[in-house]
Structure formats: C-alpha cells, structure tokens
Amino acid sequence: MNYSHFILPFSIGAIILFVIIIVKFTKWFRLLDRKQKYFIKRNIFTTKTISATIEAFREALIHRNIYKKNPLLGYMHMSLAFGWFLLIVVGKIEASVYSGTFFEEPWLAIFFKYFAREPHNFWGAKFFTFTMDFLLLIILSGLALAIIKRFRSKILGLKKATKHIIYDKIALSALWLIFPLRLLAESSTAALVQNGGFLTGGLGSLFPQQFAQAIELPLWWAYSISLFVFFVSLPFSRYMHIPTEVALIFLRKWGATEGEQYSGLTNFEINSCSRCGICIDACQLNFSANINNVQSVYFIRDTRYNKISDLVANNCLLCGRCTEACPVGLELTQIRQQLRTKTEVPGKHYYDYCKVEPTKNKTDVIYFAGCMTHLTPSIILAMKNIFSAANEKVWFMDEEKGICCGRPRRQQGFVQQSKDLVSKNTKLISSSGAKLLVSSCPICCKSFKEEYALDIEIMHHSEYIKMLIDEKRIKLNKSELNIVFHDPCELGRGLNIYKQPRQVLSKVGKLVNTEFDEKDSLCCGGSLANTIIELDSQLKIRDDVLQILAKDNPDVLATACPLCKKTFTRNYKGKVMDIAEIVSNFLSLQNNSKKEGKKEEEKILISQ
Amino acid sequence: MKNWGFKIAKPRIIDLDTANTKAFEELCEKVPSAKRCIMCGACTATCSAANHTSFNFRKCNIMFRRGQFEGLAEELDKCMLCGKCKLVCPRAVNTRAFIYNMRIFLNDLNYKNIK
Ligand code: SF4
Ligand code: SF4
Ligand code: SF4
Ligand code: SF4
Numbered sequence: 001m002n003y004s005h006f007i008l009p010f011s012i013g014a015i016i017l018f019v020i021i022i023v024k025f026t027k028w029f030r031l032l033d034r035k036q037k038y039f040i041k042r043n044i045f046t047t048k049t050i051s052a053t054i055e056a057f058r059e060a061l062i063h064r065n066i067y068k069k070n071p072l073l074g075y076m077h078m079s080l081a082f083g084w085f086l087l088i089v090v091g092k093i094e095a096s097v098y099s100g101t102f103f104e105e106p107w108l109a110i111f112f113k114y115f116a117r118e119p120h121n122f123w124g125a126k127f128f129t130f131t132m133d134f135l136l137l138i139i140l141s142g143l144a145l146a147i148i149k150r151f152r153s154k155i156l157g158l159k160k161a162t163k164h165i166i167y168d169k170i171a172l173s174a175l176w177l178i179f180p181l182r183l184l185a186e187s188s189t190a191a192l193v194q195n196g197g198f199l200t201g202g203l204g205s206l207f208p209q210q211f212a213q214a215i216e217l218p219l220w221w222a223y224s225i226s227l228f229v230f231f232v233s234l235p236f237s238r239y240m241h242i243p244t245e246v247a248l249i250f251l252r253k254w255g256a257t258e259g260e261q262y263s264g265l266t267n268f269e270i271n272s273c274s275r276c277g278i279c280i281d282a283c284q285l286n287f288s289a290n291i292n293n294v295q296s297v298y299f300i301r302d303t304r305y306n307k308i309s310d311l312v313a314n315n316c317l318l319c320g321r322c323t324e325a326c327p328v329g330l331e332l333t334q335i336r337q338q339l340r341t342k343t344e345v346p347g348k349h350y351y352d353y354c355k356v357e358p359t360k361n362k363t364d365v366i367y368f369a370g371c372m373t374h375l376t377p378s379i380i381l382a383m384k385n386i387f388s389a390a391n392e393k394v395w396f397m398d399e400e401k402g403i404c405c406g407r408p409r410r411q412q413g414f415v416q417q418s419k420d421l422v423s424k425n426t427k428l429i430s431s432s433g434a435k436l437l438v439s440s441c442p443i444c445c446k447s448f449k450e451e452y453a454l455d456i457e458i459m460h461h462s463e464y465i466k467m468l469i470d471e472k473r474i475k476l477n478k479s480e481l482n483i484v485f486h487d488p489c490e491l492g493r494g495l496n497i498y499k500q501p502r503q504v505l506s507k508v509g510k511l512v513n514t515e516f517d518e519k520d521s522l523c524c525g526g527s528l529a530n531t532i533i534e535l536d537s538q539l540k541i542r543d544d545v546l547q548i549l550a551k552d553n554p555d556v557l558a559t560a561c562p563l564c565k566k567t568f569t570r571n572y573k574g575k576v577m578d579i580a581e582i583v584s585n586f587l588s589l590q591n592n593s594k595k596e597g598k599k600e601e602e603k604i605l606i607s608q
Numbered sequence: 609m610k611n612w613g614f615k616i617a618k619p620r621i622i623d624l625d626t627a628n629t630k631a632f633e634e635l636c637e638k639v640p641s642a643k644r645c646i647m648c649g650a651c652t653a654t655c656s657a658a659n660h661t662s663f664n665f666r667k668c669n670i671m672f673r674r675g676q677f678e679g680l681a682e683e684l685d686k687c688m689l690c691g692k693c694k695l696v697c698p699r700a701v702n703t704r705a706f707i708y709n710m711r712i713f714l715n716d717l718n719y720k721n722i723k
Contacts, residue, residue, distance in 0.1 A: 341720045353661035371690040404688035528691040531705035
C-alpha cells in the first residue's frame with residue numbers, strides 16, 4: 001500500500017471538513033420555510049437540476065460573473081478554483097491509471113509524486129506530468145495575484161479590500177502555503193527520482209541531491225499539514241462559500257427565494273458570500289460618506305457570526321447597488337430587511353383609528369399620490385393637469401386622509417404593522433372597483449406591486465404617461481431642452497422601470513446620458529430606509545450625486561420620485577423637476593397651439 | 609350624582625427626583641439628533657397619522673424626556689413611519705429612528721433576529 005504517516009493530517013482534515021459541511025447543510029435545510037421546501041420538492045427531479053449543474057460549474061468554478069465585472073479578478077478566482085478542481089480531477093485520473101484501478105487509496109492523487117517514485121512510463125504519463133505541472137503553474141499565478149490584491153488592491157481594480165477576521169486569516173495563510181509547498185515538495189522528489197515535469201523537474205534540478213533528501217519528507221509533511229489547517233478552518237472562514245455557493249445555486253434553480261422572514265435559505269446565502277468586497281466599492285456610504293463598517297460584506301459577515309448589531313443592520317439605504325453588483329447574486333437588501341424584522345403580537349391591530357369607509361367614487365382609475373408626494377404639491381398639480389388633458393376620470397384616493405402604503409414600516413421590519421396598513425388600503429381600493437392605480441411615488445408603487453394582492457393594474461406615473469402618449473391621449477411639444485434623468489432606486493433597480501421615463505422625456509427634449517445610468521444609477525441619499533445615517537453624511541452623498549448628474553449642465557434635472565426631487569432641490573442651482581411636471585409643462589393643448597419656440601418654454605419652466 | 613359637566617383632572621405632577629430621565633440619554637446614544645429638537649411642532653403639523661387621530665410626535669417626545677411612559681407605547685404605535693415629519697423638520701431630527709427606538713425601549717417589541 002502507498003502509505004506514509006504524512007498523509008494523516010490531510011485525511012483527518014478532509015473527514016472533519018465533510019462531516020461539518022454535512023451537519024451544517026442538514027441544519028439549514030431543515031430551517032427552509034414551507035414555500036421553499038415545496039418548490040424544491042416540485043423541481044428536484046426536473047431538467048432544472050441539470051441546468052443548475054451547468055450553472056454551478058460556470059459560477060463556482062469559472063466565476064463567470066466576477067470575470068464579467070473585472071477580468072483580472074475573475075482570472076484570479078478562476079485559476080484558483082478551476083485550477084484546483086482540475087488538479088484534483090486530473091490527479092485522480094492519473095493516480096487511477098497509474099495504479100490500474102479506480103479504487104486506489106484516496107490520498108494517492110494528492111501525494112502522487114511521492115509514491116510514484118519509479119520513472120513514469122505508464123500510459124499517458126508524459127501528458128499527465130505536463131498537465132499537472134501546467135495546472136500548478138496556473139494556480140500559482142492566481143495565487144500571486146491574490147497576494148498582490150491583499151496588499152495592493154488597486155492593481156486589481158478594487159478600491160477597498162475586505163478586512164478579515166481571524167478564521168479568514170488562518171485559512172488564507174494555509175491556502176497561500178498549500179501550492180508553493182506542493183511545488184517544493186514535488187520538486188524535491190523530482191530531484192531525487194526524476195519524475196517531475198517542466199516545472200517541478202526544472203526546479204528540482206536546481207536542488208543538490210543531499211539537500212533534496214533532507215527536505216523531501218518535511219516538505220510533504222508541511223504540505224499535508226497546510227491542507228489540514230485549510231480544511232479544518234474552511235467551514236468557519238469565508239471559504240465556506242465554496243461548498244455553500246454550489247448548494248445555493250441548486251436551491252435557487254429549484255425555485256427557492258428569500259421570503260420576508262429569516263430562513264434556512266438565508267443561512268445558505270450568508271455563507272455563500274466570498275467576501276470578495278465588490279459590494280464595498282458599489283456602496284455610496286463608502287465612497288461618498290466614508291462609512292466603512294456597514295456594507296453588505298460586513299453586514300453578512302456579522303450576521304453569519306451572530307455579531308450583528310442594530311446599528312449595522314439599519315445603516316443602509318436599501319438602494320440595491322450592492323445587490324446589483326454582487327457576483328454571487330445574493331439578495332442583500334432582502335436579507336437586510338429580514339434582520340430588521342421585529343417581534344409580533346398575535347392578533348394586535350395598530351391602525352384602527354383610520355376609519356375605512358367604502359368609497360362612493362366609482363372610477364376606472366385611482367390616483368394615489370403617496371405621503372412624500374404631498375410634500376411636493378407641484379407634482380400633484382402636474383398630475384391633475386395631465387389627467388384632465390387626457391380626459392381621465394380619476395379618484396384621488398389620498399387627497400384628504402391618506403394612509404401610508406406600508407412600505408416604510410416594512411423596510412424597518414415592522415411586518416405586522418405594515419400588513420395592517422396594507423389591509424386598510426386594500427379595502428379602500430377594492431371598494432372603488434377601479435382597474436388601474438397610478439402612483440407618483442416609486443416607494444408606494446413597489447409596495448402596491450409586491451406586497452398587495454391587488455387584481456388591478458399598478459402603474460407609476462411615468463408608465464402611465466407613457467401609455468397616454470402611446471394611446472395618443474395626450475400630445476407633447478418637443479423642445480431643445482437638455483434633460484438628465486436620475487433613476488430613483490425603487491423605480492429602477494426596485495421595479496426594473498428604466499425605459500418608460502426615458503421614452504417620455506425624449507418626447508419633450510434631448511436626453512443626456514450620465515456616468516451612472518439605469519442599473520448603475522446612484523441613490524440621491526434621501527432614502528428613508530436608513531435610520532442611522534446623520535445629516536452631514538446624507539448631504540455628502542447628495543452632493544456627490546449632483547456633481548455627477550450636473551456635469552454637463554443640463555437644462556433640467558429630471559427624476560421620477562418626490563423624495564429624490566426634494567433631496568436634490570435643496571442644493572441644486574438648476575431646475576429639478578419630476579417627469580410629471582415636465583410633461584405637464586409641455587402638454588400641447590389642441591385649442592391653444594401657439595406655445596412654440598424656446599423662449600416660451602423657458603418662461604413656462606421658470607414660472608413653475 | 610348630578611353631572612355638572614366638570615371633571616377632576618388627575619394630578620399631573622412630574623416628580624423630577626423620581627422621573628426616569630436616563631431613558632432619553634440612552635436614546636440619544638442611538639439617535640444623537642434627538643437632542644436637536646426645538647419642539648417647533650412642524651412634524652406634528654404634517655403628520656399622516658395626526659391627520660386621522662390625535663397622535664402627536666412632539667408630545668410623545670416630551671413625555672419620553674420626562675419619563676412619563678404611561679400610555680406612550682400605544683401612542684407611538686399609531687405612527688406609520690411614513691417619513692413626512694423627517695422631511696419637514698427644520699432641525700433634521702431623525703424622527704423615525706427616534707420613534708421606533710422609543711417604542712423598542714418601552715416594552716414587548718424588539719428585534720427578532722438581533723440580540
Ligand atoms: S455580498 Fe456579494 S459582492 Fe459583497 S463580498 Fe459578498 S459575494 Fe462579494
Ligand atoms: S443597499 Fe446601498 S447603502 Fe445598503 S449596503 Fe448596499 S450599496 Fe450600501
Ligand atoms: S419638526 Fe423637528 S425640531 Fe420641530 S418638533 Fe418636530 S422633531 Fe422637533
Ligand atoms: S413618520 Fe410617523 S410621526 Fe412622522 S409624519 Fe409619518 S406618521 Fe407622522
């Protein structure tokens with residue numbers, strides 16, 4: 001038997017690793033909620049499993065997503081993950097071919113060079129020797145990049161590398177040692193028995209015989225021990241993401257999604273974070289406000305180690321930029337909300353003081369301005385103007401005594417209270433028999449679309465105006481105005497509405513692109529979701545965004561959210577207008593066709 | 609007894625020697641901006657909840673400062689966290705954080721997943 005004592009650390013480490021992973025996965029699996037389990041049961045024996053396998057291969061080994069975002073970083077991850085994977089697979093085949101059986105000692109592949117001491121002349125030996133050396137070289141190149149990244153993250157295009165905890169440091173040191181030690185160990189053996197390839201053999205030929213003899217065994221021991229340390233620290237370090245990410249890909253493909261409450265899936269997600277730090281660079285709290293301990297990577301880490309504080313969980317704009325950037329596709333904002341969840345008192349009602357009477361207004365269309373819009377009355381005026389121009393009969397639902405849509409409560413984790421508000425509004429809405437609800441606030445829109453079970457259509461006013469234009473119910477005058485459009489977080493990343501407002505605006509003026517459009521758009525800083533941030537930080541965020549948006553001095557800075565508008569107006573010398581106001585100003589009135597020429601338009605704008 | 613239309617009001621003495629004024633200090637650690645409030649009442653004037661009922665954030669604020677916690681939790685539960693107050697506050701008080709932290713301080717309600 002090919003045996004030497006130095007295989008023990010490796011073998012024991014591997015066994016410990018597998019046991020811990022199985023225990024953890026089982027625990028999390030049992031914590032999955034009913035809906036998640038139902039989907040998994042339904043989809044496990046379908047083609048979804050095959051496509052999950054393909055995706056697992058693509059993401060966990062080749063890291064296609066990181067590659068797309070940052071090729072050098074992608075190469076680093078790929079060379080380490082895929083290189084190591086191939087090293088194991090090819091090594092296993094090599095060992096099987098060499099020993100003529102598929103069931104050779106499991107450690108033979110790992111320590112192959114040591115045991116296969118005679119000159120290699122089994123079938124394919126040359127190919128294997130070359131390939132194994134080549135793979136080792138690839139891994140070492142990735143490792144070199146990883147080391148550079150740790151000390152000089154800028155070279156790899158990352159402004160900030162993640163700060164690590166002690167488990168990470170242990171695992172990382174072991175990981176860094178594994179491959180150089182393997183190289184040295186194989187080289188020393190190659191020096192003695194000439195079984196090396198271009199790399200190990202080449203390096204081995206530099207070793208004097210006696211020296212090689214003295215260091216061979218210690219090096220193999222060191223290699224095995226570094227594997228042991230890595231395996232045993234893996235489940236407690238960030239490298240747990242390697243096995244968990246694979247599991248997560250399967251769970252997702254089978255249809256499990258994050259719900260309102262912390263569940264087993266949340267455990268899978270928080271353990272799938274590789275702490276790559278991409279989300280740090282995406283976060284405006286970092287690059288504008290210089291707040292450096294709350295970003296998703298730290299939030300997820302603290303949650304995983306049960307060290308999360310309410311200050312970290314609440315210090316987030318829920319802007320979704322990190323969710324968009326995360327190469328693992330973690331539902332970061334959703335998890336943040338799960339952590340904010342508060343305890344409930346069964347059967348308690350909070351808003352019985354809101355008297356909900358069935359409305360007598362039976363119209364097809366409801367207009368719900370939203371609390372924030374009530375603080376920007378010009379948007380309401382503009383919408384009234386548009387409704388009348390389109391001859392739409394609407395019921396202005398929250399004109400007098402509006403009830404909040406419930407999203408702010410939910411964002412802060414008061415789920416029960418939020419549901420209470422939802423049921424009040426639902427009663428009101430269904431009593432009107434309307435078919436369409438238009439809201440001026442993206443926050444409300446998201447709430448109506450996702451948290452209400454309404455069987456009527458919900459539109460943000462930008463969608464609604466787009467529809468009116470398409471149906472030729474309103475006509476707009478074209479002008480020469482340069483317009484920059486700021487995507488509100490909840491409308492863009494939140495509801496995936498990017499095109500409609502742009503299509504509307506391009507009917508009245510010329511759209512100017514900025515550095516951060518659509519999916520990359522920035523948060524105005526006024527987000528209600530963050531209850532920790534202090535005013536000065538909020539202003540820094542706003543001013544940075546304004547600087548970027550106003551770079552080309554647009555005539556109008558357009559947005560589609562009352563909160564963005566209110567945030568921007570306070571420190572912008574130019575015009576900030578909601579899309580509804582702009583449209584209202586450029587309505588072409590059939591019986592008043594004299595409004596033409598830029599002068600007229602400017603006058604209207606200024607009188608606004 | 610004949611109802612004369614008059615009532616005897618409960619004594620409204622605030623004994624500052626026994627009142628819990630530490631609570632406010634504790635809250636200020638979480639919401640430093642609370643200290644800035646000048647009791648102008650703008651928040652209450654715009655409040656969505658106050659539009660329906662007698663909820664008054666400014667009053668809750670004063671009650672909490674003086675350690676008058678009786679009935680305060682029920683009162684705070686009326687807030688919808690809509691955020692209008694925060695936008696109109698001339699002193700940039702983080703009203704919403706103020707409200708829900710007071711509420712958490714008071715009793716039964718807390719974070720489910722954060723210790
Ligand atoms: S949350 Fe996503 S982007 Fe952030 S460190 Fe983790 S894996 Fe990377
Ligand atoms: S949601 Fe926005 S504010 Fe919150 S951590 Fe992500 S990028 Fe930062
Ligand atoms: S508006 Fe601001 S300063 Fe005025 S009472 Fe309310 S919280 Fe205090
Ligand atoms: S957040 Fe609460 S206190 Fe403030 S305006 Fe809304 S309902 Fe009133």
